[in-house]
Amino acid sequence: MRSLIVDAEPGSPAPSERDLVEQFGVARMTVRHALDGLVAQGLLERIPGRGTFVTKPLIDMQMRLSSFSEEMERRGKVPESKTLLARRETAGPGLARALEAEVGAPIVHWERLRLADGQPIAIQHVYLSLDTFPQFLDDALPSSLYYLFADRDLMPTWGEDSVVAAVATEEEAEALEVEPGAPVLHISRRSFCREVAVEVTRSIYRADRYTLWVPVLRPEHLR
Numbered sequence: 001m002r003s004l005i006v007d008a009e010p011g012s013p014a015p016s017e018r019d020l021v022e023q024f025g026v027a028r029m030t031v032r033h034a035l036d037g038l039v040a041q042g043l044l045e046r047i048p049g050r051g052t053f054v055t056k057p058l059i060d061m062q063m064r065l066s067s068f069s070e071e072m073e074r075r076g077k078v079p080e081s082k083t084l085l086a087r088r089e090t091a092g093p094g095l096a097r098a099l100e101a102e103v104g105a106p107i108v109h110w111e112r113l114r115l116a117d118g119q120p121i122a123i124q125h126v127y128l129s130l131d132t133f134p135q136f137l138d139d140a141l142p143s144s145l146y147y148l149f150a151d152r153d154l155m156p157t158w159g160e161d162s163v164v165a166a167v168a169t170e171e172e173a174e175a176l177e178v179e180p181g182a183p184v185l186h187i188s189r190r191s192f193c194r195e196v197a198v199e200v201t202r203s204i205y206r207a208d209r210y211t212l213w214v215p216v217l218r219p220e221h222l223r
Contacts, residue, residue, distance in 0.1 A: 001034050004045060014044050014052040063091050067146040068114050068124065076117040084123070084175070085111035086141060088130065097131050098190050099198045105131040108137060113175055116202075120176045121209055125199040139147075145199070154198050156191035163187050163212060168204070176206050182206035 001024075004015055007127075020031045035052065038044040045055045072079035089109045090184040096103045108128040114121050126145060132154070142148040142220060147154045162187040173180040191198055 001033075001038065002043065005038070009053045010054055014038075014054060025207065031113050037084055046073070051134075067144055068122070068146050070146065072116045080118065081143075082113040082114040082115070083110070083141060084113055087111065088135060088137060091127075095127055095200060096162075099128050099199065100126065100197045101131070111142070116133045119209065120206070122203045122205040123172060123175055124203040127202075130196070132198065149193070149198060154196070156193055156198055159189055159191035161187060161189050165206075165207075172204050176204070178206060178208070185210065185212065187212075 001015075001020065014035070017028055017031050017035070020026050020034075024031070035044065039046060039052070043055060044052050045190060046052050061104075068081075068186055083109040087109055087188070088109055091099060091101050091103060091105045091107045093103055095101075095107060096105060099105075099107065108126070110128070112124050112126070112127040114124050130136065133152070136148075146155065166184050166186050167181045168176060168178055168184045170180045172184065173182060176182075176184070178184075183205055187201075187203045189199070189201045189203075191201075
């Protein structure tokens with residue numbers, strides 16, 4: 001059944017249960033369970049009163065310490081960014097603690113719309129210490145933040161992510177081209193180069209085009 005829809009255009013109707021029963025010679029309940037599995041995988045969506053349709057493929061992102069551009073290129077997509085804001089601000093208590101700076105310390109706030117193959121995927125807010133990157137706003141903005149880290153010998157070596165489910169505000173919905181109240185994922189990251197906090201990012205991802213993959217391991221002492 002998956003092979004029947006893999007090349008179908010997003011929004012096209014899925015084969016009917018009756019057609020699938022006749023094609024595969026199985027029980028209707030078997031077909032229904034298989035369709036449920038494709039819906040759970042995000043390959044199909046059911047719209048009440050209309051039917052079942054092929055969805056847009058989700059971008060599968062693994063939780064790893066890499067940039068948005070690196071992740072998109074790894075999946076064969078063309079990354080793009082549009083700067084929405086780049087300015088000097090002062091660190092409030094939360095950002096100061098995250099960047100290990102003093103409250104009121106000068107910081108950079110860089111907001112970008114992140115796209116893949118021309119489609120909006122996320123709004124990303126980046127916060128950097130101006131003590132660490134004093135020329136950031138004086139020079140041309142980098143095409144990739146991680147290229148800048150590499151040039152300064154500050155490539156992140158470890159970090160912390162947190163993920164929260166939310167709904168899009170009107171402003172976020174307009175930028176991401178979704179309806180206000182559509183589901184989104186808020187992903188906050190703090191990255192370190194050895195023991196130095198180099199960045200804090202707060203990203204809002206479209207939940208209908210993005211899935212998060214987190215590998216897990218069982219602790220040795222529980223085996």
